[in-house]
Amino acid sequence: SAAILSGKEISQKILEELKKEVAFLKEKGITPGLAVIRVGDDPASIAYVNGKKKDAEKIGIKSYEHILPASTSQDKLCALIDNLNSDVNIHGILVQLPLPSHIEEQAIIERISPDKDVDGFHPINVGKMVIGQDAFLPCTPFGIIKMLEYAGIESKGKHTVIIGRSNIVGKPIANLMMQKRNPGNSTVTVCHTATPNVSDYTLQADILIVAAGRPCVVNADMVKPGAVVIDVGINRIEDKEHPRGYRLVGDVDYDSVSKKASWITPVPGGVGLMTRAMLMYNTVLAVKKANSIKE
Ligand code: NAD
Structure with a gap:
């Protein structure tokens, strides 16, 4: 069964490093x-x-x-x-x-x-990202890249399949995963609502990134054994037993897919925490850029 790609663990490491950088800036x-x-x-x-x-x-x-x-x-x-x-x-x-x-x-x-x-949504930053220039990267795709990097997951030469084509997740992560960089350097397929037989593609994925915004878009029958599965979805499911009245689930059927994948991100505790950490990362980066500080 899959190892857990923990957004909690990785985001904490990133935030600890940022805290030191902020202290340095304050000095x-x-x-x-x-x-x-x-x-x-x-x-x-x-x-x-x-x-x-x-x-x-x-x-x-x-x-x-x-x-x-x-x-x-x-x-x-x-x-x-x-x-x-x-x-x-x-x-x-x-x-x-x-x-x-x-x-x-x-x-x-x-x-x-x-x-x-710092959200990386301005067309100038989007354009720079696409042509591989230095830019503010949108926090969720950037967080996914950092997760792969921290876990040492090789993406070069692999097939990355993405479900979703939004401006904030699908399009930018597709772009980052094909850039000649590491993580990146993979062959990318993007599936969306006009894709017939999504499973024809997902079954070929070495790395499967799901950002559809619907629970259970991906089940075990759609996943290649050993795939790395990144679940971006955050869906509220009514749950009367939960104190809030709802609980959060991703887009991936975690129980079945985690038995087949090599790595999987949980929801909550996965990509969402990375998104938050990368906003802080981008803010510190903005300070350094504004003050021409390199390190
Ligand atoms: P969106 O609704 O803008 O885009 C969803 C995309 O998925 C669309 O492009 C659509 O074509 C595609 N899609 C939907 N159902 C599909 C299906 N059955 N088969 C194939 N393609 C399908 O959503 P978004 O803003 O990209 O967000 C996606 C999900 O990720 C949402 O659940 C959102 O809450 C979550 N999200 C999480 C974070 C995070 O930090 N973890 C950040 C942003 C969004």
């Missing part, structure tokens, strides 16, 4: 600052923003929270971003998505200075 008189903007009261967004705030505080990054009502106008949100773009105490800006439907999300993403775009 130089620089306090890393992360602005987190939330518009409206979506419960998942509240939880995510609180998590990000806590992570920042834990490693010494100062977080600046901006909570705006759901009725906030596009102009008002743009004005806030403009202020944060020019504020020298702010190194990273994060706008929690999704935004209320009257706000044009892409315009907001593009309003953030590419130098403070």
Whole structure:
């Protein structure tokens, strides 16, 4: 049965290293600052923003929270971003998505200075990533890359199959896994809702990355023995016995697939924690870039 690729363990190591780097920056008189903007009261967004705030505080990054009502106008949100773009105490800006439907999300993403775009969603950073230049990488795909790196999982020459083609997971992880780098350097296939017989592809996967947003999209019959299975999905399943009334499951049928795979990421405790750690990583990186610090 599969070894557990633990986001908990790996993210903790990353956060410990970042904590030292932040201490070093503070000795130089620089306090890393992360602005987190939330518009409206979506419960998942509240939880995510609180998590990000806590992570920042834990490693010494100062977080600046901006909570705006759901009725906030596009102009008002743009004005806030403009202020944060020019504020020298702010190194990273994060706008929690999704935004209320009257706000044009892409315009907001593009309003953030590419130098403070710690989510890595600005087209400048996306473009640089695609052509293999130095850029802020989006946190979830970056976290997956770090997991493979820490676990010493070889990807060169392997077949990576991805389920999902979103801008925040599927497309960027496909790009990173084919870049001439390690981890990376693999042959990539991307499956999505218009792919007939997804299992024809998943059965060929040495590395299978699942970001479909539906429970049990992948079961054991779809997995090659010995495959590395990365489950990005976070789905809320009603569970009256759980104190919260729900529990979290991934997109992969963990019980059956873990018997066949060589490595598997759990949910929770997998990719989600890596995503959080990489946001902190990108914030520290933004500070170093702003101050021309190499190491
Ligand atoms: P999305 O809904 O934007 O994209 C899902 C993609 O999967 C779509 O491109 C669709 O074509 C494809 N898809 C859906 N069902 C499919 C099926 N049965 N067969 C083949 N393709 C299918 O979602 P997203 O933003 O990429 O997120 C995916 C999942 O990952 C969600 O559960 C989300 O909550 C989770 N997520 C987790 C993290 C994390 O940190 N772990 C970060 C972002 C998203």
